[in-house]
Amino acid sequence: MDDKQFISFIFIILLSLLLCSGTALGAGTINSSSLDKGISIDLLNQDPDPVKPGDVLEVRISVENTGYNDIDNCFVKIEPEYPFKILSEENPVMNIGTLGKRSENDRRKVLKFRVGVENDVNEGSYPLKVYLYSTDKKNKISLKRELTIDVDSESNAEIEYISVEKMIPGEKTNLVFGIKNVGNSPLKNSMFSWECSNDVILPVGSSNVKHINLIDVGETANVSFNVLTNVNTKPGLYKLDLTLTYDDIEELQTITEAGYVENEKRKTIKSKAGIYIGGTTDFDIAFMEQSPTGAYTFSVSNIGNNGANSVKVSIPVQENWTVTDGSNSVVLGNLAKGDYTIADFNLKPATVGQELPIKFEISYTSSDGIRQVDENMIPLYASPSIKQTGSKLTEESNESSMLPYKLLFLLLLGAAGVFLYKRYQKKVMEKNAEADPTGESQIDEKKTGE
Structure with a gap:
């Protein structure tokens, strides 16, 4: 290996060491910034514990600075996700001011947040997200933690x-x-x-x-x-x-x-x-006839599917009809389903010659033992008073029926008069004969001469 190759080799090694050193320094810088500068966020407690679906959860959070520098303008924010939700009256962000360094008294803050819990959540443990950040220009921090919340659920x-x-x-x-x-x-x-x-x-x-x-x-x-x-x-x-x-x-x-x-x-x-x-039943009322004495007759039928005991039909006070004689109620007794009976009332209409509605009240004891009242209304034609017309007809009829007796009485009276008259005349003639005994011979002589 010549000198140039050796120098190149040494340069490559140094460059590699430099790059590795830079990477290490860079990693150290990242770690130092991500080590949250000695800041810790912890869940002190939750109330209730465990919380149930639909409840309001209260959490107490501890934020502490264990570093060597003060951190100003600190904020804590919760960002609830399912199954938690922000309450309308609660602020999810709190300004906690300055977190002092580890040797100072204001290094620790205790915060309280309230969140809602959804109704449809199942039992288990769920994360509640908490963020800590600052606007301090010297010591900015940005830290996220997930606090574990226990949820209890029971289906019923x-x-x-x-x-x-x-x-x-x-x-x-x-x-x-x-x-x-x-x-x-x-x-x-x-x-x-x-x-x-x-x-x-x-x-x-x-x-x-x-x-x-x-x-x-x-x-x-x-x-x-x-x-x-x-x-x-x-x-x-x-x-x-x-x-x-x-x-x-x-x-x-x-x-x-x-x-x-x-x-x-x-x-x-x-x-x-x-x-x-069982229980109640239904009734039907129908007009049947009006008697010569002025009484109206009605049929009362049990048309329901249950029997009725102690049935009483009444005509309450109303505008069109008035009960004139007797009671306005008639006791009918027990009516099985399908049975009927009649009830009579003496009534006087407000006007005659037209159809007027008339209301009835039927009270009875149903099959379940409860006293019931059923109202029924029907149209009823108000005819002229048959009672007064009937009285006139009765008088005329009586007079007609008495006529033969009157004629017989007159005949007897006339016969008696004739009989008494002849008897009286006979007595007069006998008296005259006794007073003039020759009268008869003289009369006879005159008759003979003639």
């Missing part, structure tokens, strides 16, 4: 309500179930079903199963069914068996080194409820 649900307590036999009813998420995590892939003892109640137009994709925390999902029971169903309380199944999010996921493994586990909630079949 309940049948909050049933829209119907009673059903009328033979009447189609919309039955609505309210399913509420009372847990701390959303209910996913839910399935609800119900069944009635002995199939007394059956769905119409659909099955007894409904699927619900998602029920958020605190929310209620309504599922409805059109149902029907037989018209001849005996009144009483019938049991419904309710079943709700859904994915158990917390038990579905198992943490392994490879990540999350789906276990496909379902959670089932069984409950029961009661629905009363």
Whole structure:
């Protein structure tokens, strides 16, 4: 190797050493700037611990300068990401002023932030991002940390309500179930079903199963069914068996080194409820006739699907009709479904010669033992008073019927008069004969002479 080659070799070595030295220095500079200059950010505590979905989380953060220089104009900022969110009333940035160097008292600051937690978060540990930076021209810092927050979640649900307590036999009813998420995590892939003892109640137009994709925390999902029971169903309380199944999010996921493994586990909630079949019924009132005495007769029919006990029909005070004689109520007793009876009322219309509405009140005890009142209104023609017209006709009829008796009486009276007159005349003649005994012979002589 000649001198030139040796010099070139030495130059290359020196250049390589210089480059390596520069790289090392550069790396040292990067490290020194990224070593956060002795600044530390730590989570002191969280409240509540663990926090539940939908709650408000309060975190206490410690910021400390362990370096050898003061740092002025320091700021701490939180940047929440799912499942955390900034509250509208909270400021995510705090100006903490100067962080003194390690030998000074103001080297440490304790900060408190409040953030919200989403409702649909599952149980686990989640990062909360915190930034520390300064506007100090001499000692600028920019530091990011992720604080680990524990979230506790529990899935649970309940049948909050049933829209119907009673059903009328033979009447189609919309039955609505309210399913509420009372847990701390959303209910996913839910399935609800119900069944009635002995199939007394059956769905119409659909099955007894409904699927619900998602029920958020605190929310209620309504599922409805059109149902029907037989018209001849005996009144009483019938049991419904309710079943709700859904994915158990917390038990579905198992943490392994490879990540999350789906276990496909379902959670089932069984409950029961009661629905009363029976209760109220319906009535029909129709006008039948008006008697000569002025009484109106009505038919009262039980046209519903339940019996009615202690039935009473009344005519309340109203503008068009007035009850004139007797009570305004008639007790009819018990009416089974399909039965009817009659009720009479003495009524006086406000005006005559036209149709006037008349209102009835029917009170009865339903099959569930509750006193009910049913209102019914029908049109009723107000005819002239038959009672007064009937009285005149009766008088004329009485006079006509008495005429033969009057004629007979007059004949008898005339016959008696003739009889008395002849008797009187006979007595007069006998008296005259006794007073003039010759009168008869003289008369006879005159008759003979002639």
